[in-house]
Amino acid sequence: MKLASYLKQLRVFYAVAINEKMTKAAAELCLTQPAVSHSIKELEDTLGCSLFLRVRKSLQLTKQGEILFNSCRKIFSELDQVENEIDLSKQNSSESFSFSATQTIVKYFLFDSLKSFVEQNPKTKLRIQSSSKKETLELIKNGEVDFGFITSPVPENLDNSLEFIELFTFTDQFIAADRFPLDTTKPLNWHTLSTLPIITLGKNSLTHRYQKELMAKAGYDLKTALECDNLDLVVEFTELGLGIGWVTDKVFSRVCQEGKRIKAINFESSFPLRSVVLVKNKYYPVSKAADRFLAFVAARGKKSD
Template identity: 30%
Template sequence: MGNSRDLYKENFSISFESYKVFYHVATLSSTTQAAEVLFLTQPAVSKSIHNLEAELGCSLFNRTQKGMVLTEEGKILYKYILNAYNSIMIGQKKLWQMINMENGIIRIGTDEMTVYFDLLPKLEAFNDKHPKIKMEVMSYNRQGLIRGIKDSEIDFGVVMLEDEKFENIEIHELNAVQYSFIVGPKYKEMIKKKWKLNEIVQYPIISLEKDMSARKHINDYFLANGLLFHPDIELTTTSLIVPFTERNLGIGIVAKHFAEDSIRQKRCYEINVSPAIPDRRACVLNGKKQSISLVAKQFLSDIFLD
């Protein structure tokens, strides 16, 4: 019993190279052909098989005129080595594909506004260059996104920030996000003058629900100017503000990017309000202590090179 345990402990350290030689000899039934594939000499291959048999304590091959024929013990070992070798080769191929951007996945956390404003065109450009890369874009609130980064659920987050800081999180600014006051055709005459903020509050206002970060930004803007913000229409998504405004339901407050097409097609109009709403920052967040995939690193590199 003691000898059996000692043998197992000794064999546990047999190198992958020994099993690699065994695999090729068993597959080709020839030490000469295996040597050619492995770029070794035939004596070196024969010696490797001999040493492996000695370490395992049994014969793995019968040497016949037709070549190297597996023994019953050899067949058992080959069955498992075959599966292991194929798995290793598949893993190596997958890794090569990831390195060469032919396989892999990017996991991104974001919020609705950032997807529309900045992330979607960058995902489109990256997909054009690397169509075989899969993408997972998940919606998070701010606390959930930070947790997702630290727990490695996502590679990085792309969100709107003001002056926030987060422990063990790196912040990289992409660009500034401008906000606009917009009106529908019914209020088109409002574009002819410059409005003060305290005049605007006399009109119905369309904004986001109070729990959203973009809404907090607007709340802070009003408070900084001595006013409380009480919109008449509160919406769950930023993308609804423009169509509600186009139908003359009130003055919309929205990231300008969302309204650009509507303004260009004269379905709504931007009005001049003083003081202007401060810009926000579109930022990439990633963990200082978390490692991300090569694919994700390439995506970030493309973002900041653009």
């Protein structure tokens, strides 16, 4: 006998035992009385014993029926508890989510959206994992976070389970301390840049690789004076006057808001337009809370563009 069919018969038996009448059990289970009677008969045939005795106008359990009834009470109590735990888990998961991104993306692109979302959704549980672009893609592929954010260019030959959605754009920007000795009356060019101390992210970052390729296309090698773990350090060392910082226009805008003594450097060539990209796994649906947060981010992206 299939488990589902057996459980259905046990449900019918349990209802009859509690109500002591097939008519009441049938009404409770939304079944006909003949269907209830047939189910009890099949169960008795399967077990090879009678489960009820007719006493006056009610049904009383036999000794074997009492044994089965006590077991059913435990089984259905545990099943009800499991269902409640699953329902609670579903409610909790719908009000929580996790994502991965670099510190730079969180601070310079997502912070305002995060602040607004947390203020309006104080009960939502949020976990942010600070990871590199490569690590973020791996976490999403394995379902360890709900989604993530990276900057373009997107690496090639990635797992086809990943979905990429451009959110908002930005461009590269060179910056320098106000006191840095540089003639700003004319735009900086690649040749002059190659002779200056440049401050960038570390060589292992995909951003550094992109910057190196960009200079190579212009016919120059990227020779760095300092390589940092994050753009905050690039900004800090630039403010100290140690070199030319290679950041983004969004980073420079935030730097200006913070009142740092740093200036933007005009460059004679235009940079390729880049994007902050939302990455999701096609096979892992996100929660309602995550959808609400992504709506905040998308709205912020439209506003900034």
